[in-house]
Amino acid sequence: MTHSPQIRIAATYMRGGTSKGVFFRLEDLPDPARVPGAFRDALLMRVIGSPDPYGKQIDGMGGATSSTSKTVIVSRSTRPDHDVDYLFGQVAIDKAFVDWSGNCGNLSAAVGPFAIASGLIDAARIPLNGIMTVRIWQANIGKTIIAHVPITNGSVQETGDFELDGVTFPAAEVPLEFIDPAADDEGPGSSMFPTGQVVDDLDVPGVGTLQATMINAGIPTIFVNAASIGYKGTELQEMINSDPDALAMFETIRAHGALRMGLIDRLEDIATRQHTPKIAFVAPPADYVASSGKAVRRHDVDLLVRAMSMGKLHHAMMGTAAVAIGTAAAIPGTLVNLAAGGGARETVRFGHPSGTLRVGAQAKRDGDEWVVTKALMSRSARVLMEGWIRVPLDGAES
Template sequence: MTGLRQQQIRATYMRGGTSKGVFFCLDDLPASAQVPGTERDQLMLRVIGSPDPYQKHTDGMGGATSSTSKVVILSTAEDEQHDVNYLFGQVSIDQPAVDWSGNCGNLTAAVGSFAIEQGLIPKTRIPDQGVAEVRIWQQNIQKTIVAYVPIANGEVVETGDFYLDGVTFPSAEIPIEFLDPADGEGALFPTGHRVDVLEVPTDIAETGRVDATLINAGIPTIFVRAEDIGFRGDEHQADINQDPTKLARLETLRALGALKMGLIQNLDEAKSRAHTPKIAFVASASDYVSASGQSIAATDIDLQVRAVSMGKLHHAMMGTAAVAIAAASVIPGTLVNEAAGSGERDSVVFGHPSGTLRVGAVVHRDGDQWQVERVRMSRSARLLMTGTIRVPG
């Protein structure tokens, strides 16, 4: 390998929501990486700088967190109902693995802007002033997402006064709609129940049993009560991520939930499916101080939610998990709805480590089955850098 020239690949570095990732147009990738497989995975790993036993990503574009170790591949959609195909890869930090099993809701906010900037959207669909409606086909989960991108003078507007907790600076607001977001073949609750019981080791719960809401919306997600597993519900990253025992218990819960949802056939398979499902714990509203020092009153929120991504407590909230929160919160009988005070509602404001987020959902009941028509939330995005990434040959 000594003396080989580095490959040069056109790429864009973007923030979307509370995440960052490296964006590629499919046609710009080497031919061997334009199709799924080992060649693509190896390329993406090297771009990010994984696997890195030091967990720093010093020799790559990753940021050594689950929020910043991401890649996106976009191409022009093949059907008239969509504008662009969006494929997401969650790159492991310390393992040689790229998980293509789920979506990134945060980076979804950047997909529309990137597609417009790269000329993937016909100019006839871009107004001179107003909002461009970008119809996204999310390839990982085979679902439709619509991004409403602000436009001025025919160009994407990125700056503005919209603040998203978890992001330091304000930007332009980008509303996002997730249509029919139930993962898989429309099975919102894969077990058919709004609350299931997981048999767990007694070091997780003395009774050996933990109630859980298992839902497929946005991304497969397991919700449990914070108090049932010894948490308060207002924890920060340092409260969880610096304690290997707590992390191990949460990972055990995640694996048990994945098994119950039918996503894996045995617990060992959870190790190679780190991106999905997510594990989250909920609690009723309470006063707390966010990671930025902002005091948030219990009256400002409906409930507390904390979620784990790639083995670590997330610094804010994953966009896809926010979709699951929205769906579960408006359906009576789920643990999320219970934590929000129970009853009928069409939206919630939940607290997370970095602040708050409002999400809404439209659902309906068809006999014993619940269907989610759409989930809506607002994010922001900004193009950080364009150019060529260099990868050792």
């Protein structure tokens, strides 16, 4: 009986924000995986343990959720004024598919620390103590992210007292700046408001006509009012994720929103675009108990937001969706802004299933258009394991 050997690849398993992923240096990947294509996708799926008809990813590094089925490739940047290039792959759990259509805002917090620890930043630039500013080119969406990484005794500081709802233990704070987070106006579906409106009537067969804010900032996101789909905005994962009819409804809304945004040409194309767009529902502040048992009071937040990721309600909030929330909140008249009370604002604190999160954005009018120069939020990151990933060679060749 013949068998294929396992290959081994240098890798680091990291938490970034409320997500986890396997990080690679581009130079450490096998030669065929250093370029986009079927070999790279097959390799990353085998690393994560997909596709898995059982939905558990037992034979891989994935954790069977959208937050833990992630891969990252980092390399020195050849772009002016950037330190590293960061490429994110969202690996489908039960399908043979890697979605490269968007960024992961949570794992963005781990890119700077990984780059420093992996020798992708010149050692002479790293302070003995202080803050190392890492300029990151997010290759999926063509945007700049600036990470401010704490350094102690010449190494990345990972422990600290910064608390992030959705993460059990405190860690060191990593502030992030998402520069010019709105999409560039270069074709269908690529402007910040692809429909040209901050609120649209979205016709969804079987659901009805919903008011929707469809925005492309951080990640393409469709916002609807919780009340219009029968929710309060205080829901936790179990209520949504245990309801097949609810999940089907959200996917139907997402498909019609994606078509309206110009992200897909046909409704059936949504099956090949699991990572984007996101769909979220918003509501005014209300009291609720977070998944940790922590009480969230209405006076602690400006609004409530729940967001879907890869077909399930997210346990906290995707970082890129938080950028979309902050951006939309800063623009008067969007559903996010109205749920927060309306008016001009540069920061917003919203309630999500695991607690609360504060995000900021700087928006201004440029003629008839809204321009957002940056969005800001803080995350944390930590190395969980480093060494070698083992991958069956036949899986990498498939």
